[in-house]
Amino acid sequence: MTLSPKPKGKAAIGSIVERMQTLVSEDLTAVETLLAQRAASPVAIIPDLSGYIVSAGGKRLRPLITLIAAHAVGKANPATHALAAAVEFIHTATLLHDDVVDESDLRRGKPAAKAIWGNKASILVGDFLFARAFNLLVEANSLDILNRLATASTIIAEGEVRQLAAMQAGDLPTEDYLAIVEAKTGALFEAAAETGAMSAGGDKYANALATYGKNLGLAFQIIDDVLDYGGTTSVIGKSVGDDFRECKITLPVIIAKRRGSDEDREFWDKAMKPETQEESDLAHAVHLIRATGAAEATVQEAEAYAGLAKSALRTLPETPYREALVDLADFCVSRAY
Amino acid sequence: MTLSPKPKGKAAIGSIVERMQTLVSEDLTAVETLLAQRAASPVAIIPDLSGYIVSAGGKRLRPLITLIAAHAVGKANPATHALAAAVEFIHTATLLHDDVVDESDLRRGKPAAKAIWGNKASILVGDFLFARAFNLLVEANSLDILNRLATASTIIAEGEVRQLAAMQAGDLPTEDYLAIVEAKTGALFEAAAETGAMSAGGDKYANALATYGKNLGLAFQIIDDVLDYGGTTSVIGKSVGDDFRECKITLPVIIAKRRGSDEDREFWDKAMKPETQEESDLAHAVHLIRATGAAEATVQEAEAYAGLAKSALRTLPETPYREALVDLADFCVSRAY
Numbered sequence: 001m002t003l004s005p006k007p008k009g010k011a012a013i014g015s016i017v018e019r020m021q022t023l024v025s026e027d028l029t030a031v032e033t034l035l036a037q038r039a040a041s042p043v044a045i046i047p048d049l050s051g052y053i054v055s056a057g058g059k060r061l062r063p064l065i066t067l068i069a070a071h072a073v074g075k076a077n078p079a080t081h082a083l084a085a086a087v088e089f090i091h092t093a094t095l096l097h098d099d100v101v102d103e104s105d106l107r108r109g110k111p112a113a114k115a116i117w118g119n120k121a122s123i124l125v126g127d128f129l130f131a132r133a134f135n136l137l138v139e140a141n142s143l144d145i146l147n148r149l150a151t152a153s154t155i156i157a158e159g160e161v162r163q164l165a166a167m168q169a170g171d172l173p174t175e176d177y178l179a180i181v182e183a184k185t186g187a188l189f190e191a192a193a194e195t196g197a198m199s200a201g202g203d204k205y206a207n208a209l210a211t212y213g214k215n216l217g218l219a220f221q222i223i224d225d226v227l228d229y230g231g232t233t234s235v236i237g238k239s240v241g242d243d244f245r246e247c248k249i250t251l252p253v254i255i256a257k258r259r260g261s262d263e264d265r266e267f268w269d270k271a272m273k274p275e276t277q278e279e280s281d282l283a284h285a286v287h288l289i290r291a292t293g294a295a296e297a298t299v300q301e302a303e304a305y306a307g308l309a310k311s312a313l314r315t316l317p318e319t320p321y322r323e324a325l326v327d328l329a330d331f332c333v334s335r336a337y
Numbered sequence: 338m339t340l341s342p343k344p345k346g347k348a349a350i351g352s353i354v355e356r357m358q359t360l361v362s363e364d365l366t367a368v369e370t371l372l373a374q375r376a377a378s379p380v381a382i383i384p385d386l387s388g389y390i391v392s393a394g395g396k397r398l399r400p401l402i403t404l405i406a407a408h409a410v411g412k413a414n415p416a417t418h419a420l421a422a423a424v425e426f427i428h429t430a431t432l433l434h435d436d437v438v439d440e441s442d443l444r445r446g447k448p449a450a451k452a453i454w455g456n457k458a459s460i461l462v463g464d465f466l467f468a469r470a471f472n473l474l475v476e477a478n479s480l481d482i483l484n485r486l487a488t489a490s491t492i493i494a495e496g497e498v499r500q501l502a503a504m505q506a507g508d509l510p511t512e513d514y515l516a517i518v519e520a521k522t523g524a525l526f527e528a529a530a531e532t533g534a535m536s537a538g539g540d541k542y543a544n545a546l547a548t549y550g551k552n553l554g555l556a557f558q559i560i561d562d563v564l565d566y567g568g569t570t571s572v573i574g575k576s577v578g579d580d581f582r583e584c585k586i587t588l589p590v591i592i593a594k595r596r597g598s599d600e601d602r603e604f605w606d607k608a609m610k611p612e613t614q615e616e617s618d619l620a621h622a623v624h625l626i627r628a629t630g631a632a633e634a635t636v637q638e639a640e641a642y643a644g645l646a647k648s649a650l651r652t653l654p655e656t657p658y659r660e661a662l663v664d665l666a667d668f669c670v671s672r673a674y
Contacts (some may be wrong), residue, residue: 074662096465101457120438123460124497127434128465131490134471138484146483152467160461163382237484 004183016331017059020248020324024067027076027084031063034085038132049117049125054092062087064189065216065328066196069209070312072321073202078288080199083140086149087192089133094188096126101160102246145195153280159183163248172249174210181221182214189217208312212325215309221331222302223249231336232295247272251301253285256294264288299336306333351422353668354396357661361404361517364413364421368400371422375469386454386462391429399424399525402553403533406546409650409658410539416476417536419476423486426470426531431493431525433463438497439583479665482532489528498522500585507610511585518558528553545649549662552646557669558640566623568673569632578619584609588638590622593631601625643670 021028041052070076099112100119106112114122114139117334130153137146157225163180166172172180193213197206225230228243229252245248249272257268271281289295306329342584358365376387387399400421407413408661436449437456443449451459467490474483500517503509530550563569565580566589582589586609594605608618626632643666653659 013426041495041498043495043502045498045502046495093464097460101460120501123434123438123499124494124501127467128491128494128498129428130467131487131494134487135484135491138480138487141480142473143478143480143483146480147472150468150471150475154465154472156376157461157465157468158380158383161382161458161465164457164461165380165382 010212016327017061018329019063020068023320023324024064024071024076027067027071027081028060028063030078030081031060031067031084031088034136034186035088038136039091039129041128042230045117045121046128049096049113049121050092050129051096052116053113054088058088060088061220061328062091062192065189065192065213065325067167068197068321068324068328069193069196069213070200070202072316072319072325073197073205073209074200076196076200079140079142080196082136083145083149083195083199084192086133086140087188089129090149090153090156091188092158093126093130096129098160101164102148102242102248104242104246108207121166122130139281139328140195140199145198147197148191148198149241152187155177155187156185159187166249167247170247170249170269172254172283174251174254177249177251177254178218181218181225185221185224186214186217195315204238205316208315211312212309212329215305215312216329216332217321219302219305219329222251222298222305223332223336226252226289226295226298226302226336228252229289229295232290232299240286244271244282244285245277247274247277252289252294252298255297256285256292259292259294260288264292295336299333301335302336303333306330353664353671354401357401357405357665358397358660360657361401361408361413362374362640364372364404364408364418365400366416367415368397368421368425369405371418371473372425375422375426375473376466382454382458382463383462385457386433386450387429387466389449389453390432391425397425398557399428399466399529402526402529402550403536405658405661406530406533406550407537408484409653409656409662410534410542410546410571411537413533413537416477416479417533417555419473420532420536421529423470423473423477423575424525425601426466426473427486427493428492428525430463430467430470431461431497433466434498436600438501439468439579439585441579441583443579458633464643465550477532477536479535482535484647485528485532485535489524492520492524496524503586505582507584507606509591511588511591512660514586514588514591515555517564522558522561523551523554526557527551542653548649549666550644551644551647553669556639556642556646556666558590559635559642560669560673561674563589563626563632563635563639565589566626566632567637569627577623581608581619582614584614589626589631589635592634593626594631596629596631597625599627616624632673637671640670643667 018239023233035054037052039047041047066084066087067076070080096113099107099114100122105115159180166176190210193286194206194210197209228240230240257265269278309329310326313322313325373389374382377389378384403421403424404413404417407417421466422428433450436444436451437459442452496517527547527550531543532546534546565577567577594602607613608622646666647663650659650662
């Protein structure tokens with residue numbers, strides 16, 4: 001199995017996603033049509049709000065995984081398109097509810113939907129999109145596929161509740177952090193890849209793609225968590241510090257705390273509590289995460305998961321689609337540089 | 338078709354529900370087992386919170402409809418049980434999210450789950466139960482049934498968003514009120530009855546039972562809305578005034594406003610705005626709803642829908658189950674007396 005060279009830098013990253021989008025461009029067009037059609041409602045707030053978040057510059061990472069997984073083991077078809085759109089709707093519903101739960105008015109530097117339409121509309125439109133996802137899944141015409149997505153959805157909610165409990169506890173062992181990430185992000189990536197294969201008649205590769213998806217999701221989320229502290233090189237930008245402000249304990253913090261001095265640990269204990277956190281703490285938190293090498297160590301953890309993801313693809317036929325899945329794993333990690 | 342005599346008073350009401358529960362007691366036991374099993378999770382908040390609301394003295398009205406509809410046209414079976422449990426979970430998820438959206442700390446005089454566990458947990462556990470409902474629906478083993486419940490869920494969310502928009506508008510035409518009630522409550526009653534029949538092989542009665550369920554839901558919700566002002570006879574008790582305090586415009590208010598004097602209309606315009614509502618306004622609202630005959634007129638509207646529900650049962654075979662569905666329609670209305 002040939003591995004494509006590891007991409008570096010923003011330009012390379014952009015080109016990987018574009019290449020993936022080009023590879024399945026016809027399928028992606030079908031998915032976009034479904035996303036627009038199925039968010040329709042006579043109640044204007046629904047298409048307005050969901051349009052804001054569904055079309056807000058999303059990379060369509062999860063639908064891309066579904067489509068490419070299908071092509072990697074068979075051929076994407078109308079069932080795959082419905083499935084890919086359902087996966088995106090489930091993701092969108094989760095984002096809407098997350099923003100309410102997180103009490104953050106910004107999502108990656110942009111106003112969250114709830115900051116424009118309010119918490120109530122965000123909750124209810126999330127429910128609407130989640131229900132519509134299951135209408136779409138009916139069109140994928142397989143109770144097995146539908147069951148996988150329903151289970152993934154329960155696991156996501158379970159992970160969110162577990163995270164909530166952890167935030168109240170104020171401390172988080174690494175294993176619990178990883179369990180939360182696997183549930184919150186891994187479960188949908190896993191189901192997206194696995195059911196993509198199932199929808200294309202590639203059942204014998206479904207397990208391999210499930211393993212790929214789960215580990216890809218872990219890598220993706222861990223990188224997201226280090227990006228929230230500026231990654232390994234960036235300066236503090238407008239999309240930095242969301243997790244910190246919400247006192248969400250993530251891997252960079254866990255590692256920086258473990259590696260730090262007693263004084264550092266006191267800082268983290270104080271800074272990761274809403275009552276005692278101060279505005280200026282973010283800069284010091286970013287400093288400690290760099291100084292202790294926690295940022296690099298976090299990226300290495302993500303790289304390990306990306307490696308597991310790529311290994312899982314070994315049994316798949318050698319096609320440009322398998323290659324794209326490998327590139328995607330590299331892409332997830334390369335975002336940190 | 339013989340109609341059973343119209344029950345009056347609390348004792349008669351209790352005995353109707355008990356009779357229905359006895360009629361399908363074995364099925365109901367199976368449903369209760371599923372409800373307890375499927376709310377299970379290693380994350381303790383989930384069974385705690387869902388247990389509080391699922392087992393909080395619910396009459397299991399919607400599962401009862403599903404079970405009795407199945408027996409009325411065939412035989413309830415494990416698929417029916419899974420379906421009935423799914424219907425209850427969808428209802429529970431809706432209640433949890435409703436309580437967050439309504440900003441009320443009480444539900445029928447008891448602390449709402451969100452008052453104990455918080456908004457965030459209520460949103461996420463609602464999502465969990467909603468996803469679990471679709472796992473259960475997979476066990477009902479029919480994409481048609483599943484599609485009906487997914488569609489009902491989108492309609493419920495749509496109705497809630499429409500209600501939200503109406504509350505911001507401060508006024509509500511009767512047709513819009515009825516459209517909201519049909520969406521919020523009618524859709525799930527409709528799907529519960531219709532899919533109950535489908536699960537028992539009674540597809541040829543599915544339309545009749547859908548009509549029954551929709552009209553029963555309308556009757557039920559309209560009565561709920563007049564009960565929120567003490568019904569036609571009661572005094573103001575602890576479970577009165579929830580809708581009023583939330584400035585939710587319902588049929589008793591619409592009728593009282595239409596029938597009232599200019600002065601009355603000024604009162605309603607002032608009282609149904611959060612900024613200008615005063616504590617003492619509730620007593621005057623209840624007075625006006627009685628004095629204008631709006632309470633009686635609202636009950637008559639509900640009776641008309643209950644009549645339509647009963648008429649829809651005409652084509653069904655004459656069985657104790659059909660009789661129970663007739664009784665249920667009477668029960669819904671009799672709650673107001």
